[in-house]
Amino acid sequence: MIKLVxxxxxxxxxxxxxxxxxIGQLFFKKNLREYGSGNTGTTNTFRVLGVKAGIATFAFDFLKGTVATLLPIFFGISDISPMIFGLLAVLGHTFPVFANFRGGKAVATSAGVVLGFAPAFFGYLFVLFFLTLYLGSMISLASILSAFLAIIGVLLFPLFHFLLPHYDPLFTLVITLLGSLIIVRHKDNIARILARKENLVPWGLNLTKQKPKI
Incomplete structure (x- = not known):
């Protein structure tokens, strides 16, 4: 019991x-909260600190979700779902004790959790994310749509035994919670997308014709 806790x-x-x-504080002497969107996640890190810092941030945030989800397997615990560990990692990322409970938008860490528990389902979301990113040139739109379709997928795919062979009530609940959390934390991005003023990445088609403020 103590080991589990x-x-x-x-x-x-x-x-x-x-x-x-x-990374910003140690290597660039910058506080990400004072630049760009003020967010400490991958997108703002790319924008403010550059590609190398962005990649490092994404990799760490992603892998901490995967590793946390695999903790019960590493330590031989079978009486609690790995998704509980993954959910706690995402909550830690979103409300971090080491950063005054002001964290990121949960996308990378949630993706890492899905990879750790359901790799095939992760592959489906991976394809959706990059297809949406290419068509829209917006990480925010790709994140929002992937979160929404993750909820739809976890509800419908088990009916057809596609990617998810059967219903796992806890997995369904956690994915629904994580997807909803991601969407809610992107509410400002949604407003900018609707106003066609969302920030873009220099890749893709920008089919919605966003014109962000310079």
Missing amino acids: LLLILAYLMGSVPAGLW
């Missing part, structure tokens, strides 16, 4: 490590 706490603490914030 310690591992659950560890999952939250792993998620709480604010990679982008610390």
